[in-house]
Amino acid sequence: MIQIEGLSKQYGSTTVVDRVSFDIERNSIAVIVGTSGSGKSTLLRMINRLVEPTAGCVLLDGADTRNEPAHLLRRRIGYAIQGNGLFPHRTVAENIATVPRLLGWPEARIQARISELMEIFQLDAALYADAFPHQLSGGQQQRVGVARALAAEPAVLLMDEPFGALDPIIRAKAQEDLLAIQRRFGTTVVLVTHDMEEAFRLGHRVAVMSQGRLLQYDRPAALLTHPTDPFVARMTGVSDRAMKLLALTTAGEVALPGNSDGPRVAPSATLREVLSELLWSGATSALVVGDDGEPRGQLTVAAILAHGRP
């Protein structure tokens, strides 16, 4: 879907992004993670050409992004940023309609899309459609920002620290919403963050960057079990890597046949949560029960612990 090939950016003699190459699969979430100054935002902004690369290129569906005018390219790519960047002089509905209006959609289609998105993002249209951004809470503003980015049904969504300004509880909710929306629309998401927890939680694949270079691009579990660079190991955190590994697998994925009289857990619970529950209750095994009440199998402490090793 997105092929990044030998992408570099230099400002004078400073190299901000240094020969970065990787591919992002269709319908997946790729997270670019790194410390500040690692070049992660610049890399993201080169995908929609807000920053023009010094060398290398980006292919979107096999086509070089330099072959069309930058502003037309950007209308095909969703873009959401930290602090949401909503237009303070436009209503919520007008904000969401920005790109469809730029593309000249018929008004009826625009209105239908606004209603659809406001419903998906749990914003009561009667209450909020004609409200101005400053009348909304931080979490609502952030949702409007993402709704606006998705308004023209882009195949690709770029997000630059989209949850950076939210408090932890609203942030967790926003992350869940993003996962649900990505599954619903099948959008290919590229998200930049400095938070490794967030990267592991959201990313199908995670790109770790430092000083402009891409150190490793892999699945989260592989980053934990096989870090190729000491910096990657430091970023992922060595001391609790076993717990982080457990957090990447859900009970439903690895439940074994059998029964248990221990605590009942949902298939969507992570192994870390199940282990915590077993420690708390003193039981040696848990029963995995689906939302429909049907047992899906059981998990023993020993079986869980086996998943916490590389």
Next chain:
Amino acid sequence: MELRLAIALPPRERIDRLGLLLSAAGLAALIWLPFVVFKSNRIVPGEPRELQQVLPTWGALGLQTVLLLTAVVALFISDAKRRLSAALAGVIVLALAVAAAANALTPAGDKVMRVAAGAGFWVLLIALGLLATDAITRMRPGPLIRVLLLAASVGIAWAALAAGMFDNLSVMREYAVNSGRFPLELWRHVWLAGGSLLAAVVLALPLGILCHRVPRLRPPVLGTLNLIQTIPAIALFGILMAPLGALAANVPAAAALGIRGIGAAPAVVALFLYSLLPMVANTVVGLRRVSQAAVEAARGMGMTPGQVLSRVELPLALPVILTGIRVVLVQNIGMVTIAALIGGGGLGTFVFQGIGQTAIDLVLLGAIPIVVLAFSASVLLDALIEVLDRTPSMAPQLNP
């Protein structure tokens, strides 16, 4: 004894401080300052006349009673609507009294004797005016209400003048002599102030946008405009005379347009130059105030640079830019006055003729409309700024 004192003197915090100041000033004016001044002709110094000398006893007592009641309201009542009503009642009675005094002192058919409002009248009028504006400010009226209040006040004053209520007052005598020229000079005044403003908008807006885009340009441009601002108006007229005169002498087209070394041309050019600094500076500040996240998002969603400017940056900078226009318009209305010195015309003509003839009434004929124009422009543009600013922080949060 203590109880009686308590009734006579309400607790200190209940006495309105502004009311105390204004009441004291008004009382002093009533006691010590002449209400009207009587002159046997327009240029001799006048003889003061007390209220009791010019009004029938019931009239003088009536005026004093109303003013006393107004003072009581100003001192002890905090309700803004009542304060405004009291101030307006005071103004109306004051206006009636001065008109009656002028009529009483002027023999029928006499065109030589003059009756002018005295210092006492002016102090009372200013005190009542301050009381009224303070009350309006306390009421926090919306922009539309403020414009309507202004229109009503100007309309009532105009109707009273047109009805001839004040025809025997000296200022209106001067108006009667100059009634042919007055509308022309008024129009010319507005045209000079507005025309130079328009020309400045046309140049300052692009210049401000350029300074915002190219930060290197900011210090030299703003520095130059600042320097122009420090040149006194008279000196600037003088500096402009030579080049404009040369232009008119050598380019027939310029001369045909009415450009000369003196007259309206140097006045408009000077006002235009003075207008540039506030407008360029406010455009730069307004654009810099625009949220960078909003601009970044606009670019990231595929707006062209022109669309970012016209749909995001300018609308968000507009209130600050309009504030610059307001400053310039009020400044210009005042400064056009000096244009009369170099033959530029405008209401300043009356002011400088009046000074030349030591006829203070003629000075007032020019000065009062200038004050009214500047005040009205300020109120109108303030209202416009408030209507256009769609990003107030006052709007309530919608969350339950």
